[in-house]
Amino acid sequence: MTVELRVGPTPTGAPALDLRPWDDAGVKPLIDIYRDPALRRWTRVPVTGIEEAHRWLELQRDGWRTGERLSFAVWETDRIVGHVVVKRTAGQADRAEVGYWTAAEVRGRGIASRALETLSGWAFATLTGVTRLELLHQVDNIASCRVAEKTGYVYQQTLPARPPFPLDGHQHLRRAPR
Numbered sequence: 001m002t003v004e005l006r007v008g009p010t011p012t013g014a015p016a017l018d019l020r021p022w023d024d025a026g027v028k029p030l031i032d033i034y035r036d037p038a039l040r041r042w043t044r045v046p047v048t049g050i051e052e053a054h055r056w057l058e059l060q061r062d063g064w065r066t067g068e069r070l071s072f073a074v075w076e077t078d079r080i081v082g083h084v085v086v087k088r089t090a091g092q093a094d095r096a097e098v099g100y101w102t103a104a105e106v107r108g109r110g111i112a113s114r115a116l117e118t119l120s121g122w123a124f125a126t127l128t129g130v131t132r133l134e135l136l137h138q139v140d141n142i143a144s145c146r147v148a149e150k151t152g153y154v155y156q157q158t159l160p161a162r163p164p165f166p167l168d169g170h171q172h173l174r175r176a177p178r
Contacts, residue, residue, distance in 0.1 A: 005072065007118045010110070017115055019072035019084060022060040026073050027053045029080040036104040042141055043101060044164055063087075070123075074102070074115045081106045084119045086127070093129040097136065100147070107143070113150045120151065124176045135172040138165050148172040 007017035027050060034040060034047040047053050063069025067088060074082035082102040089097070098119060102112045120133055135153045137144035148155070153172035161168050 003070075003072075003122075005118050005122055007114045010114075014110060014114075015076055017081075017111065017118075018075040019115060019118060020075060021064060022057050022071060022073045022083075024057065026057060026080055029073075030056060033080070033103045038104065039101055042138065042144070060085075072115075072119065074111060076106070076111070082111050082115055084112075084115045086119060086123045086133070088127070088130075095132045095134060096123060096127060096130050097134045098123070099135070112143075112147045116147060116151045120174060131176045133174045135174070136169050137172075139168045139170055145170060145172075 003021065005019035007019070009016045030047055030053045031049065034043075040046060045052075045056055045059070047056050060069065060071045063071055063085075068090075069085060069087050071083065071085035073080045074084060080103070082100065084100045085098065087097045087099070089095075098116060100112050100116050100119075123130060123133060133153070135144075135148050136159070137148070139158065145155075148170075149172075151174070153174045156171045156173045159169045159171055
């Protein structure tokens with residue numbers, strides 16, 4: 001199944017975004033994007049070279065095959081600028097978790113919130129039985145907290161730290177529209 005999502009341009013002139021499942025065109029951009037120490041701090045799977053990039057991409061493809069991890073590269077014109085994902089857990093048919101990151105050079109431009117908004121709408125419309133989406137981030141990731149709030153994910157609680165994250169985390173929740 002090939003799914004592509006489109007985020008239209010904004011009235012203020014931000015260009016359109018295309019959300020496409022990851023493919024081998026993402027190897028070099030992925031390695032380049034992961035050179036950012038801030039991104040490496042917030043993500044669980046390191047990508048420092050070509051072998052790790054291929055393993056990461058295979059993880060994304062496996063997720064589509066199983067339906068447990070539906071991830072998209074976020075494209076702006078002709079370059080990858082981010083990533084969004086919705087993850088399902090066996091035994092939790094009514095909920096899924098979302099995640100995202102953006103390349104360092106585009107942070108602060110609203111790309112994460114625009115892509116997450118589109119992904120969230122798609123998830124509620126497409127994933128049978130999902131009535132709530134959860135967003136988790138480490139407490140010191142203030143930018144993720146802002147993206148969550150901007151896209152309608154309401155703070156629920158602070159969760160205790162768990163490996164591989166050394167600090168407590170925030171749980172945000174968004175319910176399906178009625």
